[in-house]
Amino acid sequence: MTGDRRGRPRPQRGYRDRRGHRPAPRKQGPRRPPTRDPARRAAFDALRAVTERDAYANLILPELLRQRRITGRDAALATELTYGTARATGLLDAIVARCVDRKLDTVDPVVRDALRLGAYQLLRTRIPHHAAVASTVDLVREDAGSRVAGFVNAVLRRVSEKDEQQWLAELTADSSDPLADLALRTSHPRWIARAFAEALGDKGDELRAALEADDARPAVHLLAKPGQISAEELAAITGGDVAPYSPYGVHLPSGGGDLAESEVIEEGLATVQDEGSQLVAVASVNAPLGDAADGRDTRWLDLCAGPGGKTVVLGCLAQTMGATVDAVEVAEHRARLVREATDGLPVTVHVTDGRAPELDGDYDRVLVDAPCSGLGALRRRPEARWRKQPGDIAELTRLQTELLASAYRLVRPGGVVTYVVCSPHLAETEGVVMASAQRLGAELIDARVAFPGVPHLGDGPTVQLWPHRHGTDAMFCAMLRKPA
Numbered sequence: 001m002t003g004d005r006r007g008r009p010r011p012q013r014g015y016r017d018r019r020g021h022r023p024a025p026r027k028q029g030p031r032r033p034p035t036r037d038p039a040r041r042a043a044f045d046a047l048r049a050v051t052e053r054d055a056y057a058n059l060i061l062p063e064l065l066r067q068r069r070i071t072g073r074d075a076a077l078a079t080e081l082t083y084g085t086a087r088a089t090g091l092l093d094a095i096v097a098r099c100v101d102r103k104l105d106t107v108d109p110v111v112r113d114a115l116r117l118g119a120y121q122l123l124r125t126r127i128p129h130h131a132a133v134a135s136t137v138d139l140v141r142e143d144a145g146s147r148v149a150g151f152v153n154a155v156l157r158r159v160s161e162k163d164e165q166q167w168l169a170e171l172t173a174d175s176s177d178p179l180a181d182l183a184l185r186t187s188h189p190r191w192i193a194r195a196f197a198e199a200l201g202d203k204g205d206e207l208r209a210a211l212e213a214d215d216a217r218p219a220v221h222l223l224a225k226p227g228q229i230s231a232e233e234l235a236a237i238t239g240g241d242v243a244p245y246s247p248y249g250v251h252l253p254s255g256g257g258d259l260a261e262s263e264v265i266e267e268g269l270a271t272v273q274d275e276g277s278q279l280v281a282v283a284s285v286n287a288p289l290g291d292a293a294d295g296r297d298t299r300w301l302d303l304c305a306g307p308g309g310k311t312v313v314l315g316c317l318a319q320t321m322g323a324t325v326d327a328v329e330v331a332e333h334r335a336r337l338v339r340e341a342t343d344g345l346p347v348t349v350h351v352t353d354g355r356a357p358e359l360d361g362d363y364d365r366v367l368v369d370a371p372c373s374g375l376g377a378l379r380r381r382p383e384a385r386w387r388k389q390p391g392d393i394a395e396l397t398r399l400q401t402e403l404l405a406s407a408y409r410l411v412r413p414g415g416v417v418t419y420v421v422c423s424p425h426l427a428e429t430e431g432v433v434m435a436s437a438q439r440l441g442a443e444l445i446d447a448r449v450a451f452p453g454v455p456h457l458g459d460g461p462t463v464q465l466w467p468h469r470h471g472t473d474a475m476f477c478a479m480l481r482k483p484a
């Protein structure tokens, strides 16, 4: 991303918002002097981009820091403030709403973002109150003038009269809804807390642990590309730790985000990938095949490949095992990312609809990493929990069911379809899988056997990974074998 004349984020060539659109150019406003507070200015501009143009915080902020050459402590502060504020939006809004004398949604969005940023600093950081208030007021004055700056000053002073626990006590005092209270405390919309509770079968301690883990900033995980570098070598180079479960994983130390830019990534030996994603991709290659086709295991299909994270794992393993991978992706720009990520690997990319691709079929293994709500990766996408809607789920489950049926048509007798979603929502996981297995006449095999050494996998036959149990995203995995 590049900045406009006022130093605010302007999309770089190639940047797209979450709907795949290029954002419209910003209107030019009056010039203002360069800011003396680059960290908070970057955080505020990133939050504005999230609100105004549906940007993703975890894409826009790093671009902004690079473009403005913000590093070190300033970069760390900007990151903490941006991601923390975006994650805690629901709680911050509930508190700020108690401190304004009108409905919060009638407050100018610029002012609302500033109030969130200021309230976050007051409630969840050690920044002295006077600095949190004054720095936020300065930002608003720069962008919106002195009159609203006075308003922000007054509201933040009211916020600062109580700490987070006191505010929570006040907000929940008359509540008879423990789930809503827990959701508020852990910065989740209630419907997502409920989805977690239903998947865990627990509304008590484990639910609290799951929501708290989902609200914490996750470690950066790297994939040591199989056959190209070992996890031990990668850990030694990056100063990270070998991951507990993935044979190809490395966890970077906290604050190791810059290492993700390191030479091993530029040289193509490693890439950033959550350990849970690595585990399900490897599991799809470990799944036990039936004994038809003389045990052949050379034709693999990745039916929902973009942007190619798991295709890289499949491609690297295929290279060492003498197999080939067909990778299907419906969106051209995402297919291009798959091509770039798998350059040099035995992978052929097809831009087509996975529900009816013109492929020969007869695959030994098919991975369906289906489009999903992404409720399992909320910790990596700070603002996402406040954008998603429960109404999104029904349409997704239809698409997931169709893609799974297509995968099943394309697998040979004795072959295995591995169905994966990055979500613990029961409609997208057990709901899709159980109904499909029954309708298709598929054998649901125990997916746990494809996760050797991974504890706490429950009763099977499906696998649900969790941040609080495994330190991974909440990936779900099921395996359907076609009778031989």
Ligand SMILES: C[S@@+](CC[C@H](N)C(=O)[O-])C[C@H]1O[C@@H](n2cnc3c(N)ncnc32)[C@H](O)[C@@H]1O
Pocket: 277, 303, 304, 305, 306, 307, 308, 309, 310, 311, 328, 329, 330, 331, 334, 352, 353, 354, 355, 369, 370, 371, 372
């Ligand atoms: C969860 S993402 C896959 C992530 C990918 N496997 C990875 O590890 O990087 C789902 C992908 O499916 C693609 N998709 C959506 N509908 C599709 C369809 N009908 N056919 C094929 N791909 C589809 C989306 O564009 C998206 O890239």
